[in-house]
Amino acid sequence: AQKVTQAQTEISVVEKEDVTLDCVYETRDTTYYLFWYKQPPSGELVFLIRRNSFDEQNEISGRYSWNFQKSTSSFNFTITASQVVDSAVYFCALSEALWGGKLTFGKGITLSVRP
């Protein structure tokens, strides 16, 4: 069975601070995908990134960066110089890679960025 744990439930930071959102996963699959989605107050889930289990290279996209460590089954997300518009709920998710199919989500982390 697959499981995603986001131990942090709520994080509050002041604008321009860096913040890291943690994600730990469990799976018996040998190949899988990991995802991060953002859910702003409007409610729609917005795709941020997908990583294949074979690719452990860290990725940076603007102020966002992701650290994938297979040895610790973690896929952490860092926002550098946070902005008020980053306030949202962030979900980490997992799917089996070969056939794709369902996403297994964590419970989400509510990030509040104060001006």
Added chain:
Amino acid sequence: DTGVSQDPRHKITKRGQNVTFRCDPISEHNRLYWYRQTLGQGPEFLTYFQNEAQLEKSRLLSDRFSAERPKGSFSTLEIQRTEQGDSAMYLCASSFSALRQGRTDTQYFGPGTRLTVL
């Protein structure tokens, strides 16, 4: 390029009534997924289709729930004899999959249908 659309966006119904939701996927996507999200939780998988075939159903999907995708394009999710516990956001997502090419693309989500059962 239009994204995933869902209709209605909000539905209020009385316990015991039937409700039906519609999802229109991104046009070139052959897979369509339904999820349910309750307050403070992540989305939970309900079922998914590849073209018109329903490939997997969650144990969460009781007999009162039925989903269809008759022509491999839009999908409907019907809940019969609604209960207060059915109150949730129902999310639809779509993606493209070509297994022979080893390709399974990212799921993109619609805005959701918020169901309130009184």
